[in-house]
Structures are given as C-alpha cells and as structure tokens.
Amino acid sequence: xxxxxxxxxxxxxxxxxxxxxxxxxxxxxxxxxxxxxxxxxxxxxxxxxxxxxxxxxxxxxxxxxxxxxxxxxxxxxxxxxxxxxxxxxxxxxxxxxxxxxxxxxxxxxxxx
Amino acid sequence: xxxxxxxxxxxxxxxxxxxxxxxxxxxxxxxxxxxxxxxxxxxxxxxxxxxxxxxxxxxxxxxxxxxxxxxxxxxxxxxxxxxxxxxxxxxxxxxxxxxxxxxxxxxxx
Numbered sequence: 001x002x003x004x005x006x007x008x009x010x011x012x013x014x015x016x017x018x019x020x021x022x023x024x025x026x027x028x029x030x031x032x033x034x035x036x037x038x039x040x041x042x043x044x045x046x047x048x049x050x051x052x053x054x055x056x057x058x059x060x061x062x063x064x065x066x067x068x069x070x071x072x073x074x075x076x077x078x079x080x081x082x083x084x085x086x087x088x089x090x091x092x093x094x095x096x097x098x099x100x101x102x103x104x105x106x107x108x109x110x111x112x
Numbered sequence: 113x114x115x116x117x118x119x120x121x122x123x124x125x126x127x128x129x130x131x132x133x134x135x136x137x138x139x140x141x142x143x144x145x146x147x148x149x150x151x152x153x154x155x156x157x158x159x160x161x162x163x164x165x166x167x168x169x170x171x172x173x174x175x176x177x178x179x180x181x182x183x184x185x186x187x188x189x190x191x192x193x194x195x196x197x198x199x200x201x202x203x204x205x206x207x208x209x210x211x212x213x214x215x216x217x218x219x220x221x
Contacts, residue, residue: 031207042116042199043156043211056207090155099144099203103155 003027006091006104013081014112021076021107023091032074033092033101036060043090049074081111115139116202118212126220129190133215135200136182144203145176147185149196150214156199159185190219 004025013019023032030051035043035058045058049068063085064078074093078085091104118135125131137145145162160167162174162183173186187194197214204210 033207033209040120040213042213045207045209048207050207059208088153100146100158100161101209102158106155108153 004091004093004102004104006089006107008107009105010108010110012110012112015080015082017081019078019081019109021078021089021091021109023074023076023104024072025074025093025102025104026072027093027095027102028071029093029102030071030096031094032068034058034064034066034074034076035090035092036062037088037090037106039088047076081109083111085109085111113138114212115210116200116212118198118200118215120213120215122216122218124218124220125190127190127192129219130186130188131190131217132187133185133198133200133217134182135184135212135215136180137200137202137210138181139202139204139210140181141204142181142202143205145174145183146201146203147172147174147183148199148201150199151196156211159198187217190217192219192221195219 007022034047037043044060046062047066089107092101094101147159148156149159150156166175171188175184199214200212
C-alpha cells in the first residue's frame with residue numbers, strides 16, 4: 001500500500017478564497033505530480049516536480065502554483081478560487097528508478 | 113484524435129465471465145504501459161504494468177502489441193468486486209503520463 005496522503009479530502013469554498021491542497025508521501029519518492037480529473041474524464045497533469053526546488057507546469061493550463069521545499073511535501077495553491085476550479089485533484093509520486101506512479105486519495109474541491 | 117483511446121463501455125458481464133479491454137496509443141515512442149483500476153470517486157490504483165512479453169497476475173493478463181500500438185487487459189472468472197473503471201496509461205519515458213478516459217466494467221450477479 002502506497003503511503004501518500006492528501007488533505008483536505010473534501011473542500012467547499014466560496015469564490016475568491018485562497019486555498020492550499022496538501023500532499024505528502026513517506027516513501028522518499030523524488031518525483032511528484034498533481035493531476036486534475038473531472039467526472040468521467042481522463043486525468044490531466046497540472047504540475048510536476050523532479051525533486052526539491054524543481055517544479056514545472058504540466059500540459060493543462062492551470063491558475064494554481066506549487067512548491068517543493070521538502071522531498072515529502074508538494075502543496076498546491078489556488079490564489080483565488082473560481083467555480084471553474086471545481087474538480088478532483090489527485091497527487092501522485094514515484095521513485096526515480098521506477099515508472100509506476102502511486103496516487104493519494106484525492107481532494108474533491110467545490111467552489112461556489 | 114486522443115493520444116490514448118479506450119472504449120468507455122460500460123461492459124456489463126455476468127459473474128464468472130471472461131472480459132477483455134483494448135487500449136490504443138498514438139505515440140510510437142511510448143515506453144511504459146500500465147493498467148490502473150479506479151473505483152467511483154476514488155483514486156486510481158495500479159493493477160499491473162504491461163511488459164513486452166505479456167504478463168499475468170492471477171485472473172488478470174495484460175498484453176502489449178507494439179506493432180499495432182495497443183495494449184489489452186483480460187479478466188477471467190469475473191467477480192462482483194471487479195466492477196470498476198479500468199484506466200490505460202502510457203508513458204514516453206519522460207515526465208509525461210497519458211491517461212485514457214477508462215473503460216467501465218459492471219459485473220452482474
């Protein structure tokens with residue numbers, strides 16, 4: 001069982017609020033990812049990180065930002081939430097020497 | 113055309129049946145291939161990686177056909193607990209993992 005955690009699991013928030021979605025893993029994985037998934041749709045990469053102080057935007061345009069100050073922690077921040085941000089956000093990680101990704105339980109975000 | 117394509121289903125099969133899913137990919141440089149299982153409103157969980165020689169894990173068998181650029185998943189002796197969405201995932205050796213939209217399976221009692 002993968003040890004990757006996300007909080008909060010569910011969040012309902014008003015438009016304009018700043019939010020941070022937390023993701024932590026205890027496996028020492030250097031590579032971490034954030035995906036966005038709408039119901040019935042495929043996952044889309046919004047950010048990834050190769051290691052500490054390394055972050056890149058993914059293929060899906062996103063108004064969010066990420067940081068990677070510690071290996072185990074990869075938070076995602078929305079400075080001003082909008083209804084279009086309503087979605088499920090999934091964090092994943094993998095070891096540098098392996099190709100399989102492991103996912104956290106996700107954060108289901110609703111912006112009113 | 114999507115980079116990874118799957119039949120969305122649903123595939124409705126009786127318990128004990130054998131069911132097969134295919135997935136096609138467009139990038140001939142793809143290097144790694146996976147099947148993930150995703151239950152409703154949950155995270156994807158790795159079912160199996162797919163190797164060139166094909167591989168089997170209990171009731172599940174995965175095959176890769178590089179020439180035709182597709183991978184397959186065969187489930188034998190379906191159980192009610194196999195009901196889920198099965199995601200095909202392809203990696204080109206970089207950061208990029210491309211996910212299919214998934215194939216829904218419903219196993220009926």
